[in-house]
Structure formats: structure tokens, C-alpha cells
Amino acid sequence: MRALVKNGIGVFSPQGFLDGNNVGAFLSIEDIEATAKLNVDMVLVSLKKVVFFNRNGLDIFVKMFTKVRAEKHITVGFCDYDEKKFKAINNFYKNDTNFSLFATQEIAALFSSSFKNQNKNVLLYSEDKSQRSAMAIELHDSGHNPIITQTEEEFEKKKSVENAYDIVIENSYLGQTGNNVATRVTGNAIIYTVSSFLDTEIGNMFNIAYHNNSLNVGFRLFIFDAYKVISMNVHALNFFSRLASSAAEYNATICFVGMTFEKTPIAFKETLEDSGIMFYDQMDDILGNKELLAELGASSADSGSNRRVINKVMVTELPRFIDATVATIEMMTNATAIKEAAQVHEIQIENHEDKIASSIGFYGDIDGMVMLIFPKDIAKKACQLLIGEETNDLEMILDTLAELVNIVGGKIKTLLADQHISVDITLPRTYPGNKGRAES
Amino acid sequence: MITNEKINHFIDKIPPAPKALQATIMLLNSGELVKAAQIAETDLALKAYLKNIVNKPIYGFRNEVSEISQIFGILGVSSSQQTVYNYMMTLLSPDKWILFNLKATSFHELQAKLSRRWKQILEHLNIDDIEMESAITLLPASIIVSEALFSDKKADVDLLRSVNNLDLNTILNRLCGLDLFDICEKISQKWDMPPKIAQIVQASSGIKPASDEELDKLGKWMHLLLFYELSQPMFIEAGLNDFIEFQIDYVGDIYDDFATLMEIA
Numbered sequence: 007m008r009a010l011v012k013n014g015i016g017v018f019s020p021q022g023f024l025d026g027n028n029v030g031a032f033l034s035i036e037d038i039e040a041t042a043k044l045n046v047d048m049v050l051v052s053l054k055k056v057v058f059f060n061r062n063g064l065d066i067f068v069k070m071f072t073k074v075r076a077e078k079h080i081t082v083g084f085c086d087y088d089e090k091k092f093k094a095i096n097n098f099y100k101n102d103t104n105f106s107l108f109a110t111q112e113i114a115a116l117f118s119s120s121f122k123n124q125n126k127n128v129l130l131y132s133e134d135k136s137q138r139s140a141m142a143i144e145l146h147d148s149g150h151n152p153i154i155t156q157t158e159e160e161f162e163k164k165k166s167v168e169n170a171y172d173i174v175i176e177n178s179y180l181g182q183t184g185n186n187v188a189t190r191v192t193g194n195a196i197i198y199t200v201s202s203f204l205d206t207e208i209g210n211m212f213n214i215a216y217h218n219n220s221l222n223v224g225f226r227l228f229i230f231d232a233y234k235v236i237s238m239n240v241h242a243l244n245f246f247s248r249l250a251s252s253a254a255e256y257n258a259t260i261c262f263v264g265m266t267f268e269k270t271p272i273a274f275k276e277t278l279e280d281s282g283i284m285f286y287d288q289m290d291d292i293l294g295n296k297e298l299l300a301e302l303g304a305s306s307a308d309s310g311s312n313r314r315v316i317n318k319v320m321v322t323e324l325p326r327f328i329d330a331t332v333a334t335i336e337m338m339t340n341a342t343a344i345k346e347a348a349q350v351h352e353i354q355i356e357n358h359e360d361k362i363a364s365s366i367g368f369y370g371d372i373d374g375m376v377m378l379i380f381p382k383d384i385a386k387k388a389c390q391l392l393i394g395e396e397t398n399d400l401e402m403i404l405d406t407l408a409e410l411v412n413i414v415g416g417k418i419k420t421l422l423a424d425q426h427i428s429v430d431i432t433l434p435r436t437y438p439g440n441k442g443r444a445e446s
Numbered sequence: 447m448i449t450n451e452k453i454n455h456f457i458d459k460i461p462p463a464p465k466a467l468q469a470t471i472m473l474l475n476s477g478e479l480v481k482a483a484q485i486a487e488t489d490l491a492l493k494a495y496l497k498n499i500v501n502k503p504i505y506g507f508r509n510e511v512s513e514i515s516q517i518f519g520i521l522g523v524s525s526s527q528q529t530v531y532n533y534m535m536t537l538l539s540p541d542k543w544i545l546f547n548l549k550a551t552s553f554h555e556l557q558a559k560l561s562r563r564w565k566q567i568l569e570h571l572n573i574d575d576i577e578m579e580s581a582i583t584l585l586p587a588s589i590i591v592s593e594a595l596f597s598d599k600k601a602d603v604d605l606l607r608s609v610n611n612l613d614l615n616t617i618l619n620r621l622c623g624l625d626l627f628d629i630c631e632k633i634s635q636k637w638d639m640p641p642k643i644a645q646i647v648q649a650s651s652g653i654k655p656a657s658d659e660e661l662d663k664l665g666k667w668m669h670l671l672l673f674y675e676l677s678q679p680m681f682i683e684a685g686l687n688d689f690i691e692f693q694i695d696y697v698g699d700i701y702d703d704f705a706t707l708m709e710i711a
Binding site for chain 1: 447448449601602604605606607608609610611612616617620621622670673674676677678679680682683687688691692694697701705710711
């Protein structure tokens with residue numbers, strides 16, 4: 007079974023009945039490991055379409071969860087269930103729940119490292135006091151505003167107020183969470199969130215493959231949000247020094263924001279500065295300063311000395327990129343797409359307001375980025391199969407366009423593999439018409 | 447990916463029910479078991495199918511049953527007609543399955559299991575109706591139609607489903623405006639199956655409740671039964687578990703009754 011991966015969460019969705027006899031047919035450890043390799047920080051099994059499960063069935067999932075979490079440091083568990091199923095799981099495992107339970111995927115996304123939206127007002131209740139605290143801390147760390155209720159009565163009362171909260175958390179349980187370094191993309195900068203004590207474990211928690219891929223596809227500014235770092239030891243110091251050296255090869259910049267040196271030797275700061283790492287007090291010192299952003303390389307995702315050029319290999323393979331795109335558009339619309347002349351020129355987009363775009367990077371034997379730029383109406387038509395209904399919701403259209411470019415990326419990967427050219431693809435990005443301009 | 451032309455071509459290619467089968471069903475309908483058996487004997491493929499299917503463990507016969515008259519006699523009118531309809535469906539199934547990891551034997555196994563459990567359900571619901579019993583035979587046609595339409599698009603389907611959790615029924619409906627169960631209905635019309643059969647199978651899709659309360663209830667039982675069987679390891683491994691979407695809310699009010707009947711602990 008394949009997982010659907012979105013926002014850093016891989017979700018498996020079995021249907022029907024789960025017991026000790028059939029779970030192995032639904033899901034194997036290889037399926038979970040293949041999903042974990044996609045840089046997810048959560049692997050969940052959705053119980054939304056499961057009408058029956060028993061302890062034997064869940065035990066097999068839990069065994070696989072335990073193995074993968076130990077190896078990959080990711081959060082594992084179940085999601086999409088009602089109160090009855092939640093009680094059944096709690097009854098099975100009582101005080102031995104070492105996985106997480108999220109009533110919905112929306113709740114799970116709040117605890118994912120790859121969170122997209124912050125500042126959600128989250129109403130929170132759990133019978134278990136320590137759970138309430140643990141969830142509140144995690145939510146706060148992820149940039150949300152948790153409102154904790156101490157009693158069920160208080161919770162029900164607050165929950166009944168319409169539109170008071172963005173998300174309500176109940177019937178959820180935070181097991182051992184993944185301890186990966188949280189990652190998010192803001193504009194053309196990548197922000198990693200680190201906290202508490204930075205020691206040798208940083209090497210396991212930091213996703214170096216993701217970082218290298220980001221460098222490969224053109225990101226040049228990496229910011230470590232270090233407000234919550236208490237101290238750093240020499241192992242972490244060496245790790246960051248090495249990271250800075252490799253970034254220098256790409257002319258990329260690494261910054262630390264909010265790092266204090268009360269419990270860390272000040273000499274460490276000097277060492278890190280010597281290796282090229284810059285320090286800022288506030289995140290806004292960087293993100294709010296356009297000139298500084300340009301100087302640090304974040305005004306352009308492909309700026310710098312390693313800027314990619316169209317070369318012979320790329321031009322030779324260009325028809326395959328076009329074929330993949332044409333085939334995907336035809337598949338999604340049942341319409342005939344006509345290939346016109348292929349030309350190489352700089353991107354110049356007129357009438358930004360009417361256009362939206364999505365892109366996906368590829369790296370390996372050849373590197374580059376595929377970008378699809380659509381007039382909004384055509385984008386809606388191209389996404390109709392995936393959305394299934396008429397919509398003017400720009401966020402939904404952009405999300406779907408990301409899925410579309412993901413399919414194009416997958417097709418390109420297959421077509422290139424047929425030519426013995428091996429590439430991997432990155433996560434897709436989207437560009438709404440009036441901001442995040444595609445030329446940048 | 448899939449066009450209405452492709453669907454029409456598929457429907458046009460469906461052969462009419464062979465005369466021997468039509469005659470067998472007609473005779474079974476009028477309770478003429480002996481005459482029906484005599485006609486059935488002339489179709490060697492039907493004979494082999496009947497022998498193979500009734501000797502599966504799910505039918506629970508201690509000794510091998512080999513004569514058609516014996517088979518019809520043991521099964522009775524309703525189940526005999528059901529089994530002949532099951533055979534008709536196999537005439538549509540491909541020589542080689544590509545989209546689903548199935549073989550003729552595993553498809554027959556699914557047919558047999560669905561048929562026996564369906565009979566059990568109808569007995570539980572105190573329904574004694576030859577058409578109702580035959581309704582289950584049309585359900586696997588949805589699998590055959592999926593295979594026929596999507597088998598040469600497997601890579602596209604896999605790619606599409608890697609980014610969006612769409613089932614085959616939804617993909618087809620969004621692309622062409624009709625779904626797998628609409629095509630099943632067209633098959634039943636082509637084969638002159640009673641309209642009630644198509645109505646129950648349409649309801650069993652889980653997304654098109656029947657206006658008739660009784661037929662809708664049977665649609666719910668059939669939908670749940672389908673996923674009960676598609677949760678068996680051999681059918682999960684065949685890739686059948688998610689070919690359509692399980693509508694868990696649709697079956698909510700009959701689940702407890704179903705679980706008791708199937709002895710699900």
C-alpha cells in the first residue's frame with residue numbers, strides 16, 4: 007500500500023476490516039520505510055474508512071511503528087477516528103500507548119514539523135493533565151496559540167462558541183513525537199527550528215538530505231530559529247561548522263536567530279562566525295529587511311555562482327519534459343494538448359494577477375526546475391479531476407496545482423529513467439498571481 | 447485518460463448472452479430444473495464452471511458434486527440462477543488481469559464468497575426472492591469494468607493516486623460523467639437482467655442510495671459485504687481494497703446486525 011504524502015505527513019488509508027490476518031496484506035514495513043524516505047516527519051494510519059479493528063490488528067501496526075520511529079525519528083500513530091474508536095484504542099493499550107493519536111489529519115498537521123500555517127487558535131482538552139501540557143508546549147513551539155481547558159465542562163462550553171477557534175483538539179494523544187528539526191519555507195528562505203540542548207544528536211535530528219536537496223534546487227538562505235536553544239556543545243559546534251563549509255560551496259548563507267550565549271561559551275559564536283554563520287537577534291531583522299534578504303541570497307532561489315544554465319543535456323531532454331507535461335494535462339482534462347514550438351528564453355510573465363504557477367525541482371544526473379504557469383481559468387480546468395467541483399478558492403487551486411506539478415515531476419522521473427538518467431524530485435512550490443512572483 | 451468513446455466501445459463489445467445460457471435461465475425461472483440442466487450440459491464451459499464453483503469450500507459440500515442436474519438440485523432454483531449469472535460475468539473477465547493482481551481462480555473465489563454470504567444475508571433478512579439473490583452476481587462486474595478501462599493506464603492511475611486519494615469510481619465519474627456502476631447497469635440491460643438487480647447494485651456503490659427503502663437497505667448490506675470480502679488478504683494483495691471508496695457512514699445503521707451475522711468479534 008502506498009501512503010499519500012502531504013505537508014510532511016504520510017497517511018495510509020486501509021478500508022473495511024482490520025485484524026491480525028490482514029494487516030500484513032495492507033501494509034508492510036517496507037511500505038512505511040519507503041514513505042519515511044520521502045522526508046516525512048509523521049507516518050499515520052487513517053482509521054476513517056475502517057469499520058472494524060481489533061487489538062491483534064493494531065498490534066501489527068504498532069510493532070512496525072516502533073521499529074520505524076526508532077530508526078527514522080519520526081512521529082507515528084493513527085488518525086481520523088471517532089470517539090468510539092478512540093476509546094477502543096485507549097482500552098486496548100491503556101498505559102502502554104507509545105504512539106500518537108490524532109482525531110483528524112488537520113490536528114496531526116499542527117504537530118508536524120513541516121507546518122504551513124502558524125498562529126492558529128487551538129482549543130485543547132485531554133482528560134490527562136500531562137497530555138494537556140505536552141500538547142500545549144508542542145503547539146506553542148510550532149507557533150500556535152493553544153487555549154487549554156481544565157475540565158470537560160469548560161471545554162464543551164468553549165467549544166460551543168461558534169468561530170471562536172480555528173481548530174479544536176479532543177480525543178487525541180501525543181505519544182513519543184519525532185525529534186526531527188522542524189523545517190518550513192518562507193519565501194526563498196528555509197527556516198529550521200532548533201531547541202533545548204544542541205549536542206551530538208543534532209546529526210540525527212537534522213535532515214541533511216533535505217538540506218542538500220534545497221541547495222541543489224537553488225535555495226541560498228538557511229535560517230536556524232534558535233530562540234529556544236539553551237546551550238550548544240562542541241559536537242553541535244562541529245556539526246554547524248561543517249554545514250557552513252558545505253553551504254559556502256554553493257555561496258549559500260546560514261544564519262542563527264535568537265541564539266543566546268548565556269550557557270554556551272562565547273568562543274563558539276566566534277568559531278561559527280569564522281566559518282561564515284551570521285547571527286541576528288530577531289527573525290524580523292532578516293525577513294523584514296528586503297535589502298538584507300537580497301544580500302543574503304534569498305531574493306532569488308537560483309541566484310549565486312552556481313546558477314544553473316541551460317546546457318546541451320538539458321536541451322536534449324527538453325522534449326521529454328514537454329511530453330510529460332502534455333501527457334499530464336491531457337490525462338487530467340481528457341482534452342487534447344497541442345505542442346507548439348519549443349523555445350529557450352528567460353521567463354517574462356505578463357499580467358501577473360491573472361496567472362498562477364507551480365514548480366518542482368529535480369536533481370541527480372541532471373538538475374533543474376520545471377515550472378508550470380497557467381492563466382487562472384486554465385489552472386482550474388486542469389485541476390478539475392483532482393478537485394472534483396467548481397471552486398474559486400485560490401488556496402485549494404494552488405494546493406491542487408502543486409499536486410499537478412507533482413504528477414508532472416513523477417512522469418518526468420519515469421521518462422528520464424527510461425533514458426537511464428536518474429533524478430529525484432523535490433516537494434512542489436506554488437506561486438499565487440500577485441505575490442511570490444515566479445520570475446524571482 | 448478515459449473517454450466516453452472508450453466506454454461506449456467497451457459496452458458495444460459486450461456480446462449478447464449466449465442462447466444456451468438464456469434458455470437455462472428462463473427454464474430455471476420457471477422452476478424447470480431438469481430441463482435447465484439438460485440445456486446447461488450442452489455448454490461445456492458452463493458445466494466446468496458450475497462444477498468448479500460449487501465444489502469450493504465455501505459451499506460446504508462433503509462429496510464432490512459433478513452432474514449439472516445434481517448441482518441444480520442441491521442449489522435450488524434461486525442459487526442455480528445466481529450461479530449461471532456468475533458464469534455469464536466470467537465471460538466478460540479478461541484472459542490476463544493487469545490492473546488487479548487476480549487470476550481466474552481468485553476471481554471465481556470472490557464470486558463464490560460473495561454469493562454464499564449474500565444468500566446468508568437474504569435468509570437473515572427473511573427475503574426469498576430469486577431476483578434479489580441474483581443481484582450479487584452483477585457486483586463483480588464493477589471490477590471487470592475497472593480492469594477493462596484502466597488496465598492500460600495503470601502507470602497514470604498510480605501517479606494520480608500518489609498525490610490524491612481518488613478511487614477509480616471517482617476518477618471515471620469526474621472524467622466521463624458516469625461511473626463503474628452505471629456501466630454495470632448497462633451490462634445488465636444488455637443481458638436482459640431484471641431491472642431490480644441493477645438498482646440494488648447501483649445502491650451498493652455507497653454513493654447513490656436507492657429511492658426504494660428495501661432496495662436501499664439491500665444496497666447497504668451489499669456495500670458492507672463487498673468490503674468485508676475485499677478485506678481478505680488475497681483481495682487486498684490483488685489491489686482490490688480501494689478500487690472504490692468505502693462509504694462507512696452509509697452502512698452505519700446495519701453494521702451491528704452485519705457483525706452479529708458474520709460473527710465478527
